[in-house]
Every structure is written in structure tokens, then in C-alpha cells.
Amino acid sequence: MIADLLGAVRRRAQGGDALWRREERTGLAFESGRLKSATTTEEAGVNLRVVKDGRVGVAGTTAADTATDGLLDRALASAALGETLDLTFPPPSPLPHVPTFIDGAANASLAALIGVGQELVARLNRDGCQLNVAIEREVSETEIANTAGAAGRYRATGVGVGVDLTRIAGDDVLMVYDQYVGAALPSAAELDALVRSVTTRLELALTVVEPPEGALPVIFTPAGLAAILLPLEQALSGKAVLQGVSPLGGKTGERVFDERFSLTDDPLAAGRAGSRPCDDEAVPSRPLRLVEEGVVRQFVYDLETAARAGTTSTGHGRRGIFGKPGIAYANLLVGTNGQPATDAWQPGGGLAAGLRNGLIVEDLIGVGQGNVIGGTFSHPVALAYRVDRGEITGRVKDAAVAGNVYELLKRIGGFGSDGRWLGTRFAPSLLLEGVSVARR
């Protein structure tokens, strides 16, 4: 289908590329411990980009039943308005091998998926708590090609298992959430880890204690780190650099962070949700060191941003069926090894033992609001624990944490032994010193 489309592109424009993707998803929703619905989704569509008279245009459709002429017409109309851009499509090249398709996940029966949910319900259900479990299995097929001759085609599986427990006592609402995401069905050990993570967090949270106050050491768990890493993710985008809004722009080669801090994007991590042999613009995948021993090494680019910035794509183009490609990370790792620790379920990964008075942050409210890229944050806690003389004493409510991530990451107080994957991100807990903790 793409070959025909690109043939038509060659006749009517200078060049182009196209992505065809078909996805089939099966979803299960357990509400309050009961399976309530089973869902299947079939979706297919094409995203087409053309270059005509040096101008770039894009169009997409899910109405693939109709002739592709209409799609090409719309892409050409879009190009007629587009700004000129010297967009070069990558030439053919061999793609690295990365396992993205797991037969066991693709072939798992509905009954097997229901079984995973039932096991979690049996192990996690408890009085006074509402337990929801969501399971999704996706099988997809992607085809990307351009008029320069590059092509990529791969199948992928994805499995997501989300568990949330809500406990309401009077006006106190406690929510504990965790998830498994991967290309394969969760193993027995991975389900154990999920169960232990949720029960440990819930039990520690049953006791409510007074929040501490002041400039304190705060442990951000792999989940709590979202607020700390989001500004960096934005600042390391080549687009932010090009727009002049990245605080890291122009700092390549400079030591900006603690020398033990590294950030890597690895699209070739085996069995991970963000892995793929090439990006959505047919650029071959390769691991990329973004920050190495505290030094800024590399920003991420897609084809268009690279063309505007006068550099080459790092293979970070992502596109949906509609709209034009944009920049996205594949699998982001704090540190480099991506090997989950065996005690990943323990909040703080052992860092709490060394603290006299501090906080463990699992989840914050309002992450992503405000002026994120600047690095300054101020959030009420959604789930946090107090640390008192090395012990986790209970859950803290009505507290807020604030700081600037560029300042805080200059000196890291410690790395937890709890490195784990959360979706497409791998990180251990980080101990950051001098975080402002306020009571409300």
C-alpha cells in the first residue's frame, strides 16, 4: 500500500515519506474487583508527507478504504501553503535487530489475560478499598518508507497492566497506583513485584503523620521523579534549543549536573515498550547518551528540526496518523544499565536508612503545569512518606515540595538500589538535598 502511494508521490512531487500502521488492542477493565468489560479495537491509517517545490505538506487518514489519491491531494494542498525547508530523507540502510514482538503476548488468549487480572484481584482485594485493574494487550504492525529508498517494517506487541487501590475513610482519600508495561506478558516475578509494590505502599500509607518542614533531604522514587525529569526531557529536545527556550541550549560539553548523573535514550532496549528498529521517519535506531557523567552531550532531533538546525536526525521522529512528525524519546534511562533491582518495591530503595529527617515523594499533584522547562517546580504531594531517624513512619498529607531541578541535580545525595522501569522510563530513587518542604 505504501509502495503504491510513494509511486504516486514520485510522479507528482519531489519526494516524500509515509507511515502505515495497524493496531489491534484487547482491553479488560476490572472495577471494584469485578471484570466489567472486554474491549477490542482495530485501527489502521496512513500518514503521508510530501515535498513539492521545496515545500513540505502532511495529510493523514483512517478512511483507508477510499482511494489514496484524495490523501495525496490533501498532502499537496498542505505543501502549497508550507514554508520552504531543505528536508532530506534518509537513504536505505540496514536496521538493527531489536526484539519488539513476543509471540506469547500476541497469542495470549482472552482467558489468559482475564487470568492475569483475576490473580491480581485475588491477591490485592481487601476490605474498605476499591480495587481497579486494567489490562491491555496491543499487537501492531508498522511500515515506513520514503522516496530515497529507506524502508522499515516491524511488528510489535505491548502489554500494560495497571492496578489502582482507592481507600476512603471519612474525607481522607488514599490512592495507590502501580503498573507493569512491557512487550511480553508479565512473568510471575513481575506480578509478584507489582503486588508487593502496591501492598507495601498501601500499608505504609495507612498511618498519617505530621509533615516535616524546611529545606530537607527528599527522596524522589522512580514514580516521583516525573517532576524532576520532565524539565530535562523538554530542555534536551532539539526543538527547544532551536526556539531558544532550552536552559541547556549551548551547554554541550559543559558539566551541568552531578558527575554521577547520566541520561540515555535507548530504542534498542530488549522487550521495552518504546523499542523499535527505526523511528517513524525510517531513521535507524541507536542508543544515545544525552547526559554523560553530568555533562550535556546531545540533544534529540527529528528530520525537520534537524534540517532547520543544520544537523542530522538522532532518530527521534514520532508520528501519528494525523498531523506531522514530532520529537519523542523511545526509552529514557537514568543511569545506563536498565537492569531492574530485585528490591524495586521498597520505597526509596534503601536511601531512607541514612536520613534523620526527610520525605519520600511517590506522586505529586500538578506535574507539567506552569513554566516546566525553566526547572522551577512547586507541587502539593499526592503520596509521600515521612522519614524520621532512618525509619519510614507514615504518610504525609497537606504538604508541598518546591525547588529548581537544575540546582538540585548539581549535587545528588544518593542513588537508590531500586532501579525499575515505569512505562518507557528507567530510574532508581534519587536523594536530593535542600528541597523546600512546606506544610499547608
Next chain:
Amino acid sequence: MKDRLRDALKSSRADYREIRVERTWSSAVAFRGRRLEAATASEDVGGLVRVLHKGCGWGVASFTSLDRLPAMVARAGELSRAVRLDDPIRLAEVFPREADAVLDLDGDVRGVPLAEKKRLLEAYNGAMLAVGDRVVDTQASYRDEVSEVWYANSEGTLIYQLRPEVVLSGTAIARRDGVIEKGLESLGYRKGWNAAQGRETGFRAVAERAVALLDAPGVKGGTYPVVLDPELGGVFIHEAFGHLSEADFVYENPQAREMMTLGRRFGKPVLNVGDNGAAAGLRGTSPFDDEGTPTQDTALIKDGVLVGRLHSRETAARLGERPTGNARALSFRHAPIVRMTNTYIAASRGGGTFAELIKDIPLGVYACGAFGGQTLLENFSFTAAYGYMIRDGQVAELVKDVVLAGNLFQTLDRIERVAGDFQWNQMGGGCGKGGQFPLPVTEGAPHVRIEEALVGGDVAV
């Protein structure tokens, strides 16, 4: 299409079947700085089947190839049968009806060339850039769509809807040395091309405000009397209270139901809150929800007391209440869930003007607009776009970094005065829940005064 739906429904013998098919034409234009990012036109077609066998759970199938409709009806039936329930799902009764609901397209966007849309947005983007050198970056976007939606269920309901939408947004980034500030314009209408005209003033104003914020001090953190403008008041009631009034939050959870017991006092008698899916011409408006239930104005808080909640047919049956027409789906990719439509704090009768609301506040904060807000059930955090100090009953200097955080129950109870100057905020964006974002909704409020709230901003670092 109606015949195709009727035939497909007949092919299944399940106790309840419904089909929704949508065809959407849309176009989008985006600028970043002076550069056109993209100008595209798209077509999206697909459907969703939902089936319920007696004693079983929901079987749902969504698809983009309409040829697959009969196969998907069968597949949804199989899925339903795979979900065994000892406590069966029941649906509250809704009178079956056949209707065509065709909205005025208000200048059909499908007839306007993409180049015209680009010119319009270029002018609005230009209005932001023209504010001066301090405006270092802008983002502007235009999006329109026209959707056709067919809905049919096995009880005899058959509805066709045709509706337009147009959304404009602009972000202006102002910078001086290390200080970066932004201004945000967002407009959304269930109308067409005509509604998108003549909007330069709003775009210019947000760029001017971003520049003004460069010189504004951060608000000093602390507890103040706080007055919310209608925009922030609307966002607040939607985020902090509205989601708790969605019955799927309580219908399977006895503790949550206790927390949200009808008759519980939530605020002072001046507080009246509702959700009105039948209000004329708003983005959350539709004559029927996505289960074919007519929409209505539902009172949620009356004179400070909780009196209602928002329902789908399933949650209404479970709680023995009446469906309110709040089962909504983002698109054919999703089954409907309980959602808000147009949510509001009602004006108070004789509530007076903004000037009267602030005249006896010696020191307070006037919080305006919203950059964002998040709630985690009883806790919330809202970032106002900007604010002013209130000094001796008058609006004083512009301040920035106005973040409101607090506990919902305490904060609702501290709403002490509500003005009479109600307005709907016709904005773009939308609401997210259960992976369905952005669902078009509208919020509305008059100026609202909270006797005391925690304002963060310059928390010491």
C-alpha cells in the same frame, strides 16, 4: 447509513446492542514564531459497537473500517459472553426516540480553503508578535471540524447528529535575560468559520500580559482572602468538585458514596453548582448523550447542599436514580463513560458586582485565568495565569506565580460570596478522564470570593 445500522443491530440476539458511527472532517493550522508549522486536512472514520448479554459484562469493539461492522457486532457479543457477572449490569430506562439533530454550521469550514485559514491564524499570531521584541516565541493554532454521528440501539433509538467545532489558541512567550513568562489565549465554539473571525484583540492582550509579567513580582506565599475570576472559578468547580459528582466515582464504592451522600452540606447557602448539557451553543452541549439519553440541566449543589450527580444509564440503574445524559465518548475509539458537559457555579441572586465583592478586603489576591489545574480527589492545585493583589478594597499590582493549593471540602466551605456577573468561558482544550482527552466541555462562573486559601508562589528554595 441508518439502514446499515439497523441491519447490523438485527444480526445480534444479545439483550442490548448499540452502534455509533462517526465521520469527521477536520483541518488544522499551526504557527511557531513566524514559521508555519503545519497546515493539514484530515478525515477520520470509524465506529463502535457495545453489547450486553444477560448476566454478562460489556463487550465493546471499535474499528476504522466500516466494512467490518457486521463482524464487529459479532465480536462484541463474544466479548460480552466472556465476561461473567453474578451481579448483572442493568440500564436505567430511557424512552426510545428517533431524531435528526443538525446544528447550524455557521459558515461551513469545509468550504473554506486551507490558505484562508492560514491567513486568519497568521494575523492572530502576528498580533502577538507585534507586541514587541520581548515576545521571543509564539505558538498559535487553529483547528476546525465537522462531524456526522449516527447512533442506534436495540431499543429503537436512532439519532443522527451533525455538528461543527472551531478552536483557536495562542501562547506568547516573553523573555528578558533569565526571566521567562507566558500568556495563553484559548477560544472554542460549537460553531463554524464565522465564529473564528475578529479575535485579534484577545491574542494581543495575552502577549501584552506576558510582557507585563516580566516586571511583576511573584506573589508572596501565604494565606489570603482570594477572589477567583470567572475563568478560574469555572476551572476550579470542574476540576475540584465536578469529577467527584460523576457517579462512576461512587457507584461501586460504599465509602465514596458516603463521602458524597446526597443531603451533605458542601458549602454556604450562597453556593449553587450544576451541569447543563442542554445549554445553547456551548462546546459541551449536545441534545443527546452517547447512549441516546436527552441532556438536561442537573443541579449538583443547591443552596450549599449536595442534591445530585451525573449519570450514565448504568450508574443511574445501580444507584436507583435517573439518567442525566452524561454518558459521553471522545470518539468512536472509546465507549461512553460518565462525563461533565457544561459545568457552572451559578450567579447569586443580588450577588452584586466585582467591585462590591472586593471592597471590604484589606489584603487579598485576585487570581485570574488558568494555566492548569489538577486534583487528586480531595486535594487540588491550580496555577492561575496571573493575578493582582487586592489592597484596601481595590485591585492593586500585577503578580505572578499564583498557585492555589488546598483541600476541596475546606475550600468549598470557605466560598463566602458569589457575584452576579456569571459568564461561560468559551475556551478550547478539554477534559481528560480514563484515557479520553480532550473531550469538549465548557465551564462557567461569576466572580467568587473564598474567605481564606493558601497561595503558593515564592516558596523559598
